[in-house]
Amino acid sequence: MDKNLKDTIKAAKNLQREGLIYLNDNVDLEVEPNYQILIMIINNLKKLMDREKYELVKNDEEKLIHELALLNFNENDLINDDDVEFMENMTREYIDISNPILNRGDYLFCPILYKLFEIYEKASLQIKEGKFKNIMF
Incomplete structure (x- = not known):
């Protein structure tokens, strides 16, 4: 082999x-x-960006996604390009970046609900099929 x-x-x-x-x-x-793990990652994504930072990157989708991805790391974290790329992909795939909600000087980005619902259905099916233990429902 x-x-x-x-x-x-x-x-x-x-x-x-x-x-x-x-x-x-x-x-x-x-x-x-394991779709339960994917749900937990999506739900734990940092989705709150201060107004000033948003105003700087709002017209460049890639910069906006990159800045949202970076919100998920602490200042002292040792991060590599793969970690950032993973968070960018999660943001790109599951977060609605086109319609943030302004709340008290910060912009809130929400998950794309139909995609989240699909993942919940897949996670539920995996549990029913016995592929994974129920760790979140």
């Missing part, structure tokens, strides 16, 4: 043991994330 494939399978099995993914043990090696 190819060493890269063997290492990939081993890494996937470790993620499955940690409860982060479900790995279907068949020839196709089907993998799906």
